[in-house]
Amino acid sequence: MKKTGNTCFYALVITILFAAVTTHVHAESIVNVQATVDANKIGLLDTVELTVDVEAENIARIPSPNLPELASFNILNESTKTQTSISIVNGKTARTKKITYTYLLQPKNKGIFVIDPISIRYKGQELRTDPISIEVIEGQVKTELQDQVSHGESEIDLQKLKEDVFIRVQPESGEIYDGEQLLLTYTLYSRIDIESISLKESPEFPGFYKEEIFNATRLEYRNETYNERLYNASLLKKVALFPINPGRFSPRPLVLEMTVIFKNEDFFTRFGKPYTFLVKSNDLQIDVKPLPDNKTQKPFSHIVGELSAQISKRENTVNTGESTICYLTLKSSGNLNSVSDPGIQLSKRGRVYLSETMVDRIEENGTVYFVKKFEYTVIPEERGLLTISTEDLVYFDTASKQYGAIRPEPVEINITGKSIYQEKPILGTKQLPSEGGLTYIKRDLRELKSTLPSPFSRPYFYLYHIILVAATGILFFIRLKRESIEKNELVFKRKRARSFASKKLAQAQKAIAEKRFSDTADLILQALSMYIAYKSGKNVQEVTKKRVKQLLGITLGIKEGVQNEVYDILEQCSMFKFSKQSVPAQERIEGLYQSAVSVIESIENSTPSGILSGSGRNTKSGVK
Amino acid sequence: MKTLFFCTLFLTLTVFVIPPAHADLSEESARIYNEANDFYSSKEYNKALNIYTELIERGIKNPSLFYNLGNTYFKLGQIGYAILYYEKALSLKPFDRDIRNNLEYARRSMEERIQPLYNEGLFNFLRITYSFVKPSLLAVFELVFFTGFIVFSILFILFPYHRQRFKKQVIVFGILFFVFGMCAFSRTAYEKANPKGIVVEEAVEVLSAPIVESEPVLQLYEGTRTKVLETRGDWIRIRIDDGREGWILQQDIALI
Numbered sequence: 001m002k003k004t005g006n007t008c009f010y011a012l013v014i015t016i017l018f019a020a021v022t023t024h025v026h027a028e029s030i031v032n033v034q035a036t037v038d039a040n041k042i043g044l045l046d047t048v049e050l051t052v053d054v055e056a057e058n059i060a061r062i063p064s065p066n067l068p069e070l071a072s073f074n075i076l077n078e079s080t081k082t083q084t085s086i087s088i089v090n091g092k093t094a095r096t097k098k099i100t101y102t103y104l105l106q107p108k109n110k111g112i113f114v115i116d117p118i119s120i121r122y123k124g125q126e127l128r129t130d131p132i133s134i135e136v137i138e139g140q141v142k143t144e145l146q147d148q149v150s151h152g153e154s155e156i157d158l159q160k161l162k163e164d165v166f167i168r169v170q171p172e173s174g175e176i177y178d179g180e181q182l183l184l185t186y187t188l189y190s191r192i193d194i195e196s197i198s199l200k201e202s203p204e205f206p207g208f209y210k211e212e213i214f215n216a217t218r219l220e221y222r223n224e225t226y227n228e229r230l231y232n233a234s235l236l237k238k239v240a241l242f243p244i245n246p247g248r249f250s251p252r253p254l255v256l257e258m259t260v261i262f263k264n265e266d267f268f269t270r271f272g273k274p275y276t277f278l279v280k281s282n283d284l285q286i287d288v289k290p291l292p293d294n295k296t297q298k299p300f301s302h303i304v305g306e307l308s309a310q311i312s313k314r315e316n317t318v319n320t321g322e323s324t325i326c327y328l329t330l331k332s333s334g335n336l337n338s339v340s341d342p343g344i345q346l347s348k349r350g351r352v353y354l355s356e357t358m359v360d361r362i363e364e365n366g367t368v369y370f371v372k373k374f375e376y377t378v379i380p381e382e383r384g385l386l387t388i389s390t391e392d393l394v395y396f397d398t399a400s401k402q403y404g405a406i407r408p409e410p411v412e413i414n415i416t417g418k419s420i421y422q423e424k425p426i427l428g429t430k431q432l433p434s435e436g437g438l439t440y441i442k443r444d445l446r447e448l449k450s451t452l453p454s455p456f457s458r459p460y461f462y463l464y465h466i467i468l469v470a471a472t473g474i475l476f477f478i479r480l481k482r483e484s485i486e487k488n489e490l491v492f493k494r495k496r497a498r499s500f501a502s503k504k505l506a507q508a509q510k511a512i513a514e515k516r517f518s519d520t521a522d523l524i525l526q527a528l529s530m531y532i533a534y535k536s537g538k539n540v541q542e543v544t545k546k547r548v549k550q551l552l553g554i555t556l557g558i559k560e561g562v563q564n565e566v567y568d569i570l571e572q573c574s575m576f577k578f579s580k581q582s583v584p585a586q587e588r589i590e591g592l593y594q595s596a597v598s599v600i601e602s603i604e605n606s607t608p609s610g611i612l613s614g615s616g617r618n619t620k621s622g623v624k
Numbered sequence: 625m626k627t628l629f630f631c632t633l634f635l636t637l638t639v640f641v642i643p644p645a646h647a648d649l650s651e652e653s654a655r656i657y658n659e660a661n662d663f664y665s666s667k668e669y670n671k672a673l674n675i676y677t678e679l680i681e682r683g684i685k686n687p688s689l690f691y692n693l694g695n696t697y698f699k700l701g702q703i704g705y706a707i708l709y710y711e712k713a714l715s716l717k718p719f720d721r722d723i724r725n726n727l728e729y730a731r732r733s734m735e736e737r738i739q740p741l742y743n744e745g746l747f748n749f750l751r752i753t754y755s756f757v758k759p760s761l762l763a764v765f766e767l768v769f770f771t772g773f774i775v776f777s778i779l780f781i782l783f784p785y786h787r788q789r790f791k792k793q794v795i796v797f798g799i800l801f802f803v804f805g806m807c808a809f810s811r812t813a814y815e816k817a818n819p820k821g822i823v824v825e826e827a828v829e830v831l832s833a834p835i836v837e838s839e840p841v842l843q844l845y846e847g848t849r850t851k852v853l854e855t856r857g858d859w860i861r862i863r864i865d866d867g868r869e870g871w872i873l874q875q876d877i878a879l880i
Contacts, residue, residue, distance in 0.1 A: 059681075082875045084858075442661075442688035442722070451686055451716045461763070468774045472781070479781045 030057040031122045033065060035115070035129035043140035044107055045158075045278050047076060052101040052118055052129070059122075062099055068116035072136075073105035074252055074280075076201040104201070106255070106280065107136040140277065164191040167236065167254055167281040168226070169203075175287045178246045179304035180398050181333050182208075183368060186237040186254050186281055188219065189226055194258050200278060201255035205241055207288075208249065209335055211361070213368055214238035240368045242304075242335035246290035253281040296394050296403050301342065303395035305333035306369075309408040311344070311388060320380055320417040325355070326388050328374045328408070334395065336372040347387035348415065350380040380415040387412050490537045497534035501527040501600055508593055517589045521576035524596045528569060531600055532556075545570055552603075562602055569595050653684055661692065669699045687717035691726070698730055704824035704846035704878075706730045711822060711849070711880045718758045735827070735845035740865040759815065762808035769804055773797035821862070821877035823848040828877075830870030834859035841870045850877060 038049040056062045081100040112135045117128040139158050170185050216236045224233035259276040294300045314325040328344060330336055341354050356375040380386050389410035397404045504527030511520040529543040536555040548567055552558040572592055660675035676693040694709035710727035731737055776793040829840040834856050850862040863869045
């Protein structure tokens, strides 16, 4: 039993090791999340910094943290900081990435509040931080301002200060339609002298498209009565908002840091004591109603508010093929930034390009109007009266609370010249399947393999080159060696040609002495054929009576007289060899022998040294 | 000689006919990829994105995967990442019309499109041609000419009586092999030395020096293509298509 258990254990270990080796080795991924605050006890006028650190090792894409609902705080600011470090430990590279999300929170009320755990999801697992408790008390607690207020903080009436200095944000309406314009005005009301003022946090409008109308660069006061009290009022900011979705939204407030001088009667504070504090705009809640259903059966332009449209032209008469400009101008209290090109229609053939889009803004009777001008380049291709028009533009009129349609007055241009329109499409262009301009996704696959960007990163690429070059190199050297051997053999034969011939002629001499004339003729024939074959680098069989003159003349460069002489010797020898009846007289056969010797001698002397290398040495020794 | 020939043939075939050792893994990846395609088709783009991203984290570099991920990012309104993955897909498959079509479509949605310095006539033609000629294509040509060079060299060696005939082919293929080899190598080395990146943040301020306090020289928007010239800590010096240069943080761009 124990043995079986051990076997199973080892099998498991081997399987794990095998799996680790055979699969792609991925470095172990570690993710940590931690949340901290810079203070657990703050004043109502203070801010608290919530820091969320997400640290991950060997992960390309770090998941974002999910913040819990922070109903008791306003998020004044968000920032992100990324740090990456690479460490090599025991030859293993670890890439650590740390993203720090910082949120600046401002409490809404006094009390003890708990920030619920912040979580991130990674590979199906949820990592959570500990909950954080924050106590909010009246006034200010935090260190920066603590020193300043350390002397007689209790002397400052914070409630009075709040009543004397505040920022008021006024919406035109508390309830609007999705896409409708909402103009917000931020005004500073003050009853005391402000020493200095600076912007701490700009207001944020999540869920809205924002268009800044006015931003104060200096305070310009006017007298204004609010709640039956006279204040110095200064316009700080004006912004036009356009809700993106229906729902209830709370924009983040505008926060200013200001310093005022308090003057008391006592000796130490007679000349005034500076006091710095934060002032934020009042909370705001905006209800955005969804638009009613569009029953016009026409596409909605997403313009909510008033709308007017106009088409204008640059020229009254244009030649075919020449470009002209026409404009479509939309003016609306709705958000025209989200309106794409409505397009224009031509009554005759021609090409239209949207060449430019201009957006402008004007303020009339307390309402901000947007003007969007689409500039079209029109190239008419057909002669006649060209009418330029648009389709109906459907918008939602907030005054009548119903959908309306508007069509601008068409304009006409007189087109002169010859019609030039083309019927054929451009070669090679093919209509692609499209989902609103975007081509469909690639279809399903049976196998998903990586494509290496370049063959240079593949070892096979280099291996292929090396193998072929090596094989060609080896082949080249083998061939070189073989050719060298063959050449050496030919040279050897050339060198020793007279020596071989001498041996045969010696045998022929012996045959003459023994009166074997037929054999003598054969031996002379052999000696001469062998000599010519070796000298010309040919086989003996190739030396025939028909080719002998050619070999002597072209290959060896022998004179015609010698050629004829060789030919005669070969012919006579052949005759003596094959004609058994005509037995040659001794004198004739000896004459043939002498002729053969002299012919070889004369060939030896007349052959060029380039062909017969080393022939001079044989010449000296002579034919015996 | 015959032995040598057969040995070479065997080794060459061994090089090109690779046994499908990872067939199971690629089938499993394809199954997951197809699942992501289903999510995409049913407009569950976030789910599709998670699966495509997981496949990429596994180290798969496939043009179809990059292309579909680009589409998903586009649908989610993240133009920068969409363009990044279309560019990645295009680098692997430069002749794919769908990728080029969607890349162009995504670029039209950019806040501001940077036009190259010389954008007309011959310059435009050369730039388009250059975009097709990737190192992989050059390497294919190099391989073809190298093979031709080797074949004619062998014929030149084996048939001494026809050397005059093969001599011309050996020289021509040799020159072409050398030229394309040099082009492929230099293009690869250049791309490695000057990688390209895409701005993935909505708007990025390009500074004149690698310090936060330096003057901003221009603003780039999501999807802008940049060339990385120099890296210094967390900062990189970039050049955009119109020739302007500046410093941005590394996290603002993703390399192709």
